[in-house]
Amino acid sequence: MNKKVKQNIYDLSREDLAEIVSDLEQPSYRVEQILEWLYKNYAGNIDEMKNVPASVRDHLNSNYIFKGLEIEKHIKSNDGFTQKWLFKLLDGSLIETVLMKYDKRATACISTQAGCAVGCTFCATGQMGFVRNLSHGEIIAQVIHTAVVMRNSGKRLSNIVFMGMGEPMHNYDNLMSAVRTIIDPKLLSIAARKVTISTIGIIEGINRLAEEKIQVGLAVSLHGTNDAERQNLIKAASKWELSELIRSCRNYYKKTGRRITFEWALIDGVNDSEETANNLVRLLKGIPCHLNVIPLNPTENYKGLPSSGNRIKTFKDLLNSAGIVTTVRMRRGIDIAAGCGQLKAATPPKRSKLQRA
């Protein structure tokens, strides 16, 4: 006899729960009780749902699994501020989640896909290729895992960045339903302004996001100031012209009034010259924005290196003096391969035991 495959409980929408509750002839307020256990109390198993009747608990227990994330690897940085998990999903796919603690905030970096089809040459995930999109529940399970870690240390998870494995805009529908769960005051209740979606520049996704009327942040990775430079670093960039991407960013600002963050992986001798900085100033002219310069996180299969301190400073100063607010982002957790996909790349396939946060 085939063993029944359980689904991730976070894949249940409010409507799905309403149907289950109604089929079990329970009053509709049971839905809110279950949601509260899942998203406010972060219940780790069905037995915690004490005020939910046994018939509902039995149904949930036999058909759904909590989280569906198996810890394959968990490492902490030497400074203790960054930790990273390599999770195995129910089908064996591997994904990564990072938690970064700062003075006044804690940010979870969440994956939206196993692997990635964009193929950034310097990115360990891009070097592996695409496996599959994550479901709404698999995205949310990562958020809840990090929220539990923060709660156990007496603090709250405050920020979410969709900068983990995958291109979020390539999994748009599951991404946005997860965002709605994250910002819903009755569910995970993280302010929309504290949520950032990062894209390599998928124009269709940026245009859709501009229509969403959700105040989340948008970060666009540029890395080059013309099509040839970008295509050199981002294989999939040949599908969209940079001029079209910039037009869509202008349109995004016009529609939402929200300043865009542009991301720039600074690579020694590749995109860190004064000429490139001047070209970047011209490219971003008139777009209210912030530029994040991130010295490259070296990966095994890419020869490029991070720029030197002097070149980073010159690049940053030139942009700042031209009126583009530029910050150099600290490379958190470099000692634990916190760059996207690096932990998976360093892990040979093997069986592991189920662990919980």
Ligand code: SF4
């Ligand atoms: S940097 Fe992001 S978009 Fe590029 S390959 Fe890596 S995961 Fe994909």
